[in-house]
Structure formats: C-alpha cells, structure tokens
Amino acid sequence: MDSAAWGEQVARHSxxxxxAGLGPFPVALILHGCGGKTPFLEDYARAAVQAGWAAVVVDxxxxxxxxxxxxxxxxxxxxxxxxxxxxxxxxxxxxxxESQAWADPKRIFLAGWSHGGWTIMDxxxxxxxxxxxxxxxxxxxxxxxxxxxxxxxxxxYAGYPSLTSSRGWGQWGPRVWSVLGGKDQVVGWKAPAKAxxxxxxxxxxxxxxxxxxxTHAFDDDKANxxxxxxxxxxxxxxxxxxxxxxxxxx
Numbered sequence: 561m562d563s564a565a566w567g568e569q570v571a572r573h574s575x576x577x578x579x580a581g582l583g584p585f586p587v588a589l590i591l592h593g594c595g596g597k598t599p600f601l602e603d604y605a606r607a608a609v610q611a612g613w614a615a616v617v618v619d620x621x622x623x624x625x626x627x628x629x630x631x632x633x634x635x636x637x638x639x640x641x642x643x644x645x646x647x648x649x650x651x652x653x654x655x656x657x658e659s660q661a662w663a664d665p666k667r668i669f670l671a672g673w674s675h676g677g678w679t680i681m682d683x684x685x686x687x688x689x690x691x692x693x694x695x696x697x698x699x700x701x702x703x704x705x706x707x708x709x710x711x712x713x714x715x716x717y718a719g720y721p722s723l724t725s726s727r728g729w730g731q732w733g734p735r736v737w738s739v740l741g742g743k744d745q746v747v748g749w750k751a752p753a754k755a756x757x758x759x760x761x762x763x764x765x766x767x768x769x770x771x772x773x774x775t776h777a778f779d780d781d782k783a784n785x786x787x788x789x790x791x792x793x794x795x796x797x798x799x800x801x802x803x804x805x806x807x808x809x810x
Contacts, residue, residue, distance in 0.1 A: 563654075571617065575602070575616070576655060577616075579612060584661070585662060586613050586664050586709070587668055587670075587808070591620065592618070594618065594635040595620070596620075597619045600782065603799065604799060606802065620679075629782060630749025635675065644723065647682050652696060654668060670734075681718065681722060681724040685727040685728065710809045711736045711737070711801055716747065718755040719751045725761070731763055735809070738756055739798055741770075741775055742771065749770070771794055775789045779791070
C-alpha cells in the first residue's frame with residue numbers, strides 16, 4: 561500500500577481540530593497509547609488550537625480493525641502492532657496533509673503518549689528502511705526530516721524492541737520535548753531516559769521534564785490501569801509545556 565491510500569484510511573477514523581479561518585495552519589499529529597484514542601488527548605488538541613495550530617488526534621486501531629479491547633489485550637501486551645509497524649501512520653498522515661487545503665504540510669509537530677511516543681521514535685530510528693518496515697512502498701524519511709519541526713514524547717515506551725537507544729535518529733531529527741514519571745510502572749523512566757540520552761549524543765536538542773511522583777498516564781482522567789494515578793495539576797503543566805513547544809516551532 562502507498563502513503564496516500566493508508567493516509568486516507570487513517571484520517572477517516574481520526575479527528576481534526578482547527579483554529580478559526582481558512583489556514584493553512586501548522587499541524588500537530590497526536591498519537592495515542594496502546595489502548596486507543598481517549599478523550600484526554602482531545603484536550604491537548606484544543607490546547608494546540610489555542611496556540612494557533614490545527615491538530616489531528618490519530619486513531620491507529622480502527623483502521624486496522626482493532627477495538628479498544630483489542631488494544632488492551634493485543635497491542636498493550638506486545639502481541640501485535642509494535643511501534644515500528646505503527647509508524648506507518650506517521651508517514652501516511654504526513655503525506656495526507658499535503659492534500660488538505662487547511663494544512664501547512666511543511667510545518668508539522670509530532671506528539672505521542674506511551675505507545676504513540678514509541679511510534680514516533682521508531683519512525684525516525686528506522687531511517688532508510690522505512691518502506692520495508694512499515695509496509696508503505698513510499699514511506700519517506702526525508703519528509704520527516706524536512707517537515708517536522710518538533711516532537712513531544714510523553715512517557716514513551718523505549719524498551720525492547722524499540723530502536724532509538726541502539727540506533728538513534730542521526731543528526732537530522734527534530735527538536736525534542738519529553739515528559740517522564742518517576743513512579744511509572746508501565747514503561748519506567750530509565751529506558752526512556754536512555755533513549756533520550758542517545759538523541760543528545762546524536763546532537764539533537766532535547767528538553768526534559770521529570771515528575772518524580774508521577775505514574776504512567778498521570779494526565780489521563782479515565783485511565784483504567786490500576787497503577788495510574790491522575791494528577792490534574794501535572795496535566796495542566798504538560799498542556800502548558802506542549803503549547804510552549806508548539807509556539808516555539810511557529
């Protein structure tokens with residue numbers, strides 16, 4: 561399949577948020593965790609709109625015929641749809657934006673939570689092997705380098721078999737903002753920190769926020785993982801952090 565065809569399928573199940581006016585607007589692509597698209601990410605999308613960006617909350621499960629339950633049983637357990645394969649959505653949606661009159665396809669920001677962070681990271685780490693790894697015949701890493709202005713990684717999964725710690729992104733990756741939690745019992749903080757260290761060694765600008773008392777999914781008020789503890793104060797802080805990153809990329 562090519563990027564145009566897959567982008568249309570993914571976009572059909574995703575939700576677009578736009579500022580008033582005709583645009584074209586810079587666009588933030590927001591990638592959910594392994595359990596699927598959840599309402600709190602739409603709050604981040606609305607924050608992006610307030611910062612002058614359009615936002616697309618990308619649904620990676622429904623285009624593949626996966627339900628929320630499938631996500632929890634199959635994706636969250638690593639049985640299907642790892643970050644590398646899912647990075648097809650990043651390449652395809654980047655291509656899809658070229659056909660949208662309201663979008664500026666040369667000003668993109670990627671934001672990923674948990675599995676979504678892994679997806680972004682593997683999309684960069686796979687490099688020239690993107691087409692073979694994603695199944696998209698025209699997956700183009702050059703477009704990521706040229707069009708993406710920045711990336712936000714919120715408690716990203718970075719353990720095996722993610723690629724960033726071992727491969728890095730090279731020197732052409734975007735500026736990175738990141739958020740880790742010291743009490744994250746799902747992805748931990750040491751593996752993501754190691755991956756971020758690798759990006760620093762690659763020469764990329766990496767900004768870090770570390771919340772020592774935060775669990776995984778601390779910003780999701782509907783997280784059903786018993787290990788998650790919702791922190792509305794930190795949720796507001798990360799929204800502000802996100803909008804600050806977006807404004808710095810305008």
